[in-house]
Amino acid sequence: MDENKADGKPRKPDTAPEQPLDPRIAHFRSLVRQAPAEAGVYIMKDETGDIIYVGKAKVLRNRLSSYFSGRKDLKTRHLVSRISTIEWILAGSEYEALLLENNLIKEHSPKYNINLKDGKTYPSVRLTNEAFPRVFRTRRIINDGSLYFGPFPSVDTIDTYLDLIRRLFPLRRCVDMKKRKEPCMYYHIGRCSAPCAGKVSQEEYAKSVEEVKKLLAGETEALLAELRGRMAEASISLRFEEAGRFRDAVAAIELFAGRTNAVDFDPEARDYVAWVADGDLIVFVVFQMRGGKLTGRDLYRSRLYATEEEGLADFLMTYYHKDRLPPPLVLIQERKTKGQKGISSGTDPVVAGPARDEAPENAASAAGLAAENSGTYAATMELDLIAEYFARELASPTRFALPTERRHEVALALARQNAREEVAKRRRELGDIPGLEDLKKALGLESLPERIEGFDIAHLHGKHTVASLVSFKNGVPDKKNYRYFKIKSLEGAVDDFASIREAVARRYTKLVNEGTDLPDLILVDGGAGQVSAAKEILDALGVDSDLAGLAKQNEEIWRPDLSEAIVLPKDSPALRVLVAVRDETHRFATGLNQRLRASELKFGVLEAIEGVGPARAKRLMRVFGSLDFIAGTEPAKVAEVGGMGIEIAQRVIAAIKDSRSWAKPR
Numbered sequence: 284m285d286e287n288k289a290d291g292k293p294r295k296p297d298t299a300p301e302q303p304l305d306p307r308i309a310h311f312r313s314l315v316r317q318a319p320a321e322a323g324v325y326i327m328k329d330e331t332g333d334i335i336y337v338g339k340a341k342v343l344r345n346r347l348s349s350y351f352s353g354r355k356d357l358k359t360r361h362l363v364s365r366i367s368t369i370e371w372i373l374a375g376s377e378y379e380a381l382l383l384e385n386n387l388i389k390e391h392s393p394k395y396n397i398n399l400k401d402g403k404t405y406p407s408v409r410l411t412n413e414a415f416p417r418v419f420r421t422r423r424i425i426n427d428g429s430l431y432f433g434p435f436p437s438v439d440t441i442d443t444y445l446d447l448i449r450r451l452f453p454l455r456r457c458v459d460m461k462k463r464k465e466p467c468m469y470y471h472i473g474r475c476s477a478p479c480a481g482k483v484s485q486e487e488y489a490k491s492v493e494e495v496k497k498l499l500a501g502e503t504e505a506l507l508a509e510l511r512g513r514m515a516e517a518s519i520s521l522r523f524e525e526a527g528r529f530r531d532a533v534a535a536i537e538l539f540a541g542r543t544n545a546v547d548f549d550p551e552a553r554d555y556v557a558w559v560a561d562g563d564l565i566v567f568v569v570f571q572m573r574g575g576k577l578t579g580r581d582l583y584r585s586r587l588y589a590t591e592e593e594g595l596a597d598f599l600m601t602y603y604h605k606d607r608l609p610p611p612l613v614l615i616q617e618r619k620t621k622g623q624k625g626i627s628s629g630t631d632p633v634v635a636g637p638a639r640d641e642a643p644e645n646a647a648s649a650a651g652l653a654a655e656n657s658g659t660y661a662a663t664m665e666l667d668l669i670a671e672y673f674a675r676e677l678a679s680p681t682r683f684a685l686p687t688e689r690r691h692e693v694a695l696a697l698a699r700q701n702a703r704e705e706v707a708k709r710r711r712e713l714g715d716i717p718g719l720e721d722l723k724k725a726l727g728l729e730s731l732p733e734r735i736e737g738f739d740i741a742h743l744h745g746k747h748t749v750a751s752l753v754s755f756k757n758g759v760p761d762k763k764n765y766r767y768f769k770i771k772s773l774e775g776a777v778d779d780f781a782s783i784r785e786a787v788a789r790r791y792t793k794l795v796n797e798g799t800d801l802p803d804l805i806l807v808d809g810g811a812g813q814v815s816a817a818k819e820i821l822d823a824l825g826v827d828s829d830l831a832g833l834a835k836q837n838e839e840i841w842r843p844d845l846s847e848a849i850v851l852p853k854d855s856p857a858l859r860v861l862v863a864v865r866d867e868t869h870r871f872a873t874g875l876n877q878r879l880r881a882s883e884l885k886f887g888v889l890e891a892i893e894g895v896g897p898a899r900a901k902r903l904m905r906v907f908g909s910l911d912f913i914a915g916t917e918p919a920k921v922a923e924v925g926g927m928g929i930e931i932a933q934r935v936i937a938a939i940k941d942s943r944s945w946a947k948p949r
Contacts, residue, residue: 315347323373324383330367336395339384358563362588381668397597399583408432415478432499451532452491553612557698562717566702596665609681616695715758722857732804739808739868740782750786751872780816787820810834811841818843833865894931914939
């Protein structure tokens with residue numbers, strides 16, 4: 284009977300005919316069917332015979348089959364494309380397979396296993412060895428007698444330190460100190476003591492330097508005691524303004540110390556492990572808590588050609604060793620599986636490892652706690668094995684847990700944010716070739732879109748309409764090729780389509796006339812209407828670059844030759860590239876529009892004052908940079924810079940304060 288008939292009635296096949304199978308994949312499928320259904324280690328080699336990947340499995344046949352069945356992500360396809368031969372070694376148990384895998388990885392350092400690269404290019408604070416020292420952030424250590432403090436895990440932390448120092452102990456800012464008759468603007472706003480103009484003696488300056496050393500060295504108690512004493516002395520002597528400055532300094536240091544010292548008064552030693560995977564790149568961050576304080580941060584990056592769970596297991600086995608023993612508790616970020624509702628509050632659920640009072644030799648008895656208490660990790664048995672390994676081989680009983688208390692969630696969220704920033708940094712440095720390859724496939728492009736240009740329009744009710752143009756090369760911003768266009772053809776009307784037409788026409792008319800290389804892909808912010816407007820101009824100019832639009836609603840991708848939008852998965856590498864371009868065009872356009880509006884407001888405030896015309900307003904803004912700086916400067920200095928009388932300068936300061944609503948409520 285015809286298999287496509289039922290009850291004598293014809294029907295269409297349920298599935299389309301399968302495409303012919305790649306002979307190479309067919310060979311491997313046949314090979315892995317011969318693998319035993321037992322625990323062991325598998326070894327993948329390239330055509331030169333070099334070991335490129337080592338993995339372990341509870342059931343070798345099942346794990347190896349997973350590489351050659353179903354749709355695989357880009358990184359797995361890349362690994363599979365490099366495999367020439369596969370071998371396996373049987374082990375008596377999954378634990379023995381873990382030991383063998385660990386030994387083989389250490390011996391051969393396979394290209395596609397986790398290979399940690401230390402990302403700790405942490406910045407430090409440098410206090411120079413000069414008569415009037417400077418203090419600033421640096422990543423270079425120079426042996427010239429300068430003092431270095433750090434390294435610090437975050438640039439933001441250093442910048443907060445430096446901002447506090449500049450407010451409390453204003454050291455000089457200039458790189459080359461030259462004698463001046465009059466100090467610069469920083470002196471007038473209280474951010475420099477002006478040794479260049481003789482406004483401070485070397486002895487007084489040295490006192491400030493000593494205070495800075497104390498602050499950077501963490502000796503805040505001694506510094507606070509001294510500042511409180513000086514505050515009391517100034518108050519007794521009726522120098523109330525000076526006493527107020529010391530009071531503010533004390534409050535600022537107390538606040539800063541509270542923000543930067545991570546203390547939770549829990550003496551148990553523990554580590555927080557978080558990670559972010561993006562395509563074939565993974566970054567791990569470890570926060571170390573000892574004695575209730577955050578004592579360190581480690582950051583490592585690697586290529587990932589396995590699952591995240593396997594990558595985590597490889598990382599833990601590589602990171603911890605006899606010279607860096609694991610603490611009693613390791614908290615790992617929660618990674619929910621499909622359909623899981625999460626972990627209820629209470630004590631941290633043990634994912635793996637001995638209970639608090641268990642002896643190391645009983646570590647293996649913790650197996651099964653993961654499935655009972657968590658359900659979060661598909662490979663929690665990996666952590667059971669690792670806990671057993673730590674207990675047996677390193678004599679270091681360790682338990683793995685998920686965060687259920689707020690303080691643990693916050694610490695892991697911060698660690699994950701550090702990892703996310705490192706991934707973004709590496710993508711900027713290395714490019715996003717996997718994303719571009721996926722984009723080429725998703726949009727059906729003939730070539731890899733190595734160079735993408737994006738457009739966006741910004742305006743305020745038709746005023747200050749601007750178009751931004753950003754350029755991406757290899758998936759990362761190429762800021763030297765950013766441009767913007769002040770839209771001239773609308774005369775106050777609101778018309779995004781006309782704005783797109785003008786910006787695209789001005790950009791590519793210039794490139795065509797100059798014979799300059801055109802982008803591989805042009806992306807406009809918007810849907811079918813914006814794409815049609817751009818396409819009209821590109822066709823008229825004979826520009827054959829690919830074109831697409833990205834609409835904010837549902838992140839729909841519109842192509843000029845398609846009647847329906849393309850909708851990609853939210854975690855698609857292709858969508859990641861397009862969203863990055865679109866968001867950058869929006870940021871650039873909005874920023875310019877805001878600057879134009881702010882500039883109009885600033886000059887409008889100044890030019891509205893009697894005695895201040897366009898020339899004086901321009902001079903004041905060029906020297907002081909902002910209305911706030913002008914308002915915080917002595918009238919005599921404003922008068923000198925603006926070439927005006929003292930009364931006009933006083934009116935300028937009063938008008939700015941009034942426009943900023945600086946007057947305090949009664």
